[in-house]
Amino acid sequence: MPTLRVLSLYPELMNIYADRGNIAVLRARCEWRGLGFEHAATSLGESLDPDVHDLFYMGGGQDRDQAAVAHDMAETKRDALHSAADRGAVVLAVCGGYQLLGHSYEMEGEELPGVGLVDLRTIREPGERLIGNCAIEADLGSGPRVIAGFENHGGRTYLGPDEHALGRVLSGHGNNGKDGFEGVLRGNVIGTYLHGPLLPKNVWLADRLIELALGLDLERLPGDDMEDAAHASARRAAGV
Numbered sequence: 001m002p003t004l005r006v007l008s009l010y011p012e013l014m015n016i017y018a019d020r021g022n023i024a025v026l027r028a029r030c031e032w033r034g035l036g037f038e039h040a041a042t043s044l045g046e047s048l049d050p051d052v053h054d055l056f057y058m059g060g061g062q063d064r065d066q067a068a069v070a071h072d073m074a075e076t077k078r079d080a081l082h083s084a085a086d087r088g089a090v091v092l093a094v095c096g097g098y099q100l101l102g103h104s105y106e107m108e109g110e111e112l113p114g115v116g117l118v119d120l121r122t123i124r125e126p127g128e129r130l131i132g133n134c135a136i137e138a139d140l141g142s143g144p145r146v147i148a149g150f151e152n153h154g155g156r157t158y159l160g161p162d163e164h165a166l167g168r169v170l171s172g173h174g175n176n177g178k179d180g181f182e183g184v185l186r187g188n189v190i191g192t193y194l195h196g197p198l199l200p201k202n203v204w205l206a207d208r209l210i211e212l213a214l215g216l217d218l219e220r221l222p223g224d225d226m227e228d229a230a231h232a233s234a235r236r237a238a239g240v
């Protein structure tokens, strides 16, 4: 029986807005299909093996927790994350975790290193935090779909010229409130500002990540009430 092996990075530090709910959804979607599910965690000072997990996950966090995580991740996990991404493992990072996938997160008076899995920079610019419900249209190889979520970030993220966003903003702010794009998608590396948590509101995305991580086509399961409600209100807000 195929088993999805998930590694959470810094779950005790990077878990704002109940982002750990994403793990619960991955587990449930696997178990409902009779797939195996294994979950492990890694944190400060620990190295990681790039070959024994199918999906690497990191949630969002406050600036002060990100500072501890950023330095540790660059020192102890950067190379392994690059090897894992190169062999096609799924990397999913939300908000504070997303910011640390790039080159740097520039805060007032301090620049945090990222692991450089994707070409992007995040800058804390003067101005309001970008807060509110957000809906985007994304295509992870199975046709365009809506991802609905909630964003709350002070950092503004700018993608390099050859990098692709995860989606086009239908409503909300997205990466920087200016260019109309949200998140990043490079191979199976996905970064997004969307909490919710993300996967309970978008179970189609959880299923797609399982497919990508295991190289499987999953049979469909019946619809999900929370996803339906989140998508209906996102469509209303976006007027689509």
Ligand code: GLN
Pocket: 016, 059, 060, 061, 062, 063, 066, 094, 095, 096, 097, 152, 153, 154, 155, 156
């Ligand atoms: N601390 C980061 C910011 O404000 C990320 C916040 C979050 O993960 N919600 O930009």
